Amino acid sequence: MQHIHLDLNTSILEDPTNAHNRWHPDIEAVAWVEPGETFKLDVRDGFDVQVSPDSTSESVASFDFDSNHPMTGPVGVKGAEPGDLLAVDVIDVDAVGFGSTLFIEGFGVLGDIFVEPHLVRWFMKNGYATSPDLPGVTLKGHAFLGLMGVAPSRGLLEAATRREGAVVDDGGAALLPSAHSAAPRVEPVASEGLRTIPPRENGGNMDCLQMGPGARVYFPVLVPGALLSVGDTHYAQGDGEACATAIECGSVATLRVDPIKKTDAQFAPRTVMYEYTQPAAEKARKYVCTTGLPILEDGSLAELDIRQAARNAVTEMIDYLVATRGYTRGQGYALISVAADMRLTEAVDFPSPMVSVALPLDIFDDPPTTLL
Numbered sequence: 001m002q003h004i005h006l007d008l009n010t011s012i013l014e015d016p017t018n019a020h021n022r023w024h025p026d027i028e029a030v031a032w033v034e035p036g037e038t039f040k041l042d043v044r045d046g047f048d049v050q051v052s053p054d055s056t057s058e059s060v061a062s063f064d065f066d067s068n069h070p071m072t073g074p075v076g077v078k079g080a081e082p083g084d085l086l087a088v089d090v091i092d093v094d095a096v097g098f099g100s101t102l103f104i105e106g107f108g109v110l111g112d113i114f115v116e117p118h119l120v121r122w123f124m125k126n127g128y129a130t131s132p133d134l135p136g137v138t139l140k141g142h143a144f145l146g147l148m149g150v151a152p153s154r155g156l157l158e159a160a161t162r163r164e165g166a167v168v169d170d171g172g173a174a175l176l177p178s179a180h181s182a183a184p185r186v187e188p189v190a191s192e193g194l195r196t197i198p199p200r201e202n203g204g205n206m207d208c209l210q211m212g213p214g215a216r217v218y219f220p221v222l223v224p225g226a227l228l229s230v231g232d233t234h235y236a237q238g239d240g241e242a243c244a245t246a247i248e249c250g251s252v253a254t255l256r257v258d259p260i261k262k263t264d265a266q267f268a269p270r271t272v273m274y275e276y277t278q279p280a281a282e283k284a285r286k287y288v289c290t291t292g293l294p295i296l297e298d299g300s301l302a303e304l305d306i307r308q309a310a311r312n313a314v315t316e317m318i319d320y321l322v323a324t325r326g327y328t329r330g331q332g333y334a335l336i337s338v339a340a341d342m343r344l345t346e347a348v349d350f351p352s353p354m355v356s357v358a359l360p361l362d363i364f365d366d367p368p369t370t371l372l
Contacts, residue, residue, distance in 0.1 A: 003040040004031050004072060008096060008250040011049045012070035016183040019044065021070050022193025023202065025151050025223050027184065029076030032225070038091060038256040044070045046146065046232040046248045051100040053121055060102050060117035066181035069147055069196035069205060072253075073229030080226040080259040085268070086150060086219045088228065091254040093143040093213055098123050099235045099249035101334045106173075108243035109311050110333060118330040122235070122247050129235055129247055134331055136365045139236045139339055144212030145253055146234045146246065147196060149203025149272075150219045151227035157192065160200055174198075196231075203272050205232060207241050215276040218269060221259065228257065240342030242314050242357075243333045288371050289358045290316035291345065301351060309355040310342055317357040324368065339363050 006018045018030045033039050045051070048067045051060075080086055099122035105115040120133040129139045152160065164174040175195040182190035199206045203219050211217055219226065230253060237246030262268065292313030294305040302308040314336055321332035339359060346354035361367045 006042045012183045019070050021183045023152050024189045024193040029074050032076040041072045041253050043072050043251045045250045057117050057119045060119050071229040071231035074227035076225035077257050080221045083262040084221040085260040086226045087258040088217045089256040090215045094252045095143040095235045095249045097250050099247040101245050103243040120334045141235050143235050145230045146207040146232035147205045148230045151223045152202045153222040201271050209237050210276045218273040238340040243337035286361045287358045289356045292355045293352050303351040313355045313357045
């Protein structure tokens with residue numbers, strides 16, 4: 001079986017072999033695979049090997065976040081042509097090393113509130129993760145690739161740059177192309193390459209925990225060979241990834257690829273599709289859930305604002321964890337990101353959608369007998 005190797009303990013800026021951290025159609029394949037072939041890839045952690053067991057919350061502030069999301073690849077698929085689909089079967093994601101969860105100012109749904117750097121270090125053993133920075137919690141591992149995608153076409157590269165630039169021009173936030181800490185450093189890739197955030201039509205940083213082992217993910221092929229790349233392994237994550245990071249770690253991923261000719265497909269998705277099987281529950285799980293409405297601090301209504309509803313639901317769960325578990329607000333924010341699911345509970349009752357945050361209680365070493 002073909003195995004695409006790289007050094008999981010060395011930054012992409014020190015050794016860019018078989019890796020990159022920008023999307024661009026001119027990045028050449030590091031390997032080619034046949035249709036139906038199964039292969040392995042070494043995958044660096046999403047922070048590009050900047051976190052170690054000795055790291056502290058204070059050291060997070062000095063990280064280079066322009067080098068984040070190192071991707072392994074691209075892998076060319078023989079016979080894949082623009083207009084086709086690329087089906088990627090996720091066979092296995094074997095997490096290695098230790099993991100980390102962190103946030104800084106601007107990260108997550110409450111990035112304007114949590115402005116001090118915060119780090120949680122996780123140690124994985126026998127399929128579970130525990131942390132000295134979040135005592136009393138044990139999380140079962142469910143490793144998946146937070147980042148998967150194919151190379152953008154020149155047209156998508158230009159369209160994404162234009163529309164995301166317009167967001168910035170209007171006062172919004174977006175990560176625009178930048179040569180700083182880009183890999184590869186060659187031009188015009190370094191200056192033109194799209195950042196891994198946000199997800200786009202070609203995939204990218206989707207952080208979808210259902211895209212783990214057993215899932216099949218479909219990508220529209222935009223360039224010859226598709227040029228598949230993967231990265232950003234998550235050992236555990238809640239749906240929605242509230243603080244913008246999960247338990248981030250390195251891994252060895254096993255994938256299988258199959259191009260589907262456009263003449264054979266019944267449907268041509270414009271963005272990524274996926275299929276997965278929800279595993280049967282090992283046991284019944286009890287949850288505590290908070291809810292949020294799009295109500296601002298002054299009591300006014302942010303009409304149909306799902307993000308504001310999510311902010312309020314997350315804030316409620318943080319307050320609950322502080323009151324009932326004695327965690328700091330930073331610990332609560334991180335715990336929600338790795339273990340709780342944000343759910344769009346109500347989307348049709350205008351002008352107030354509702355978002356829920358659902359936290360399983362069996363993650364606690366001493367689950368509460370009463371919730372309030």
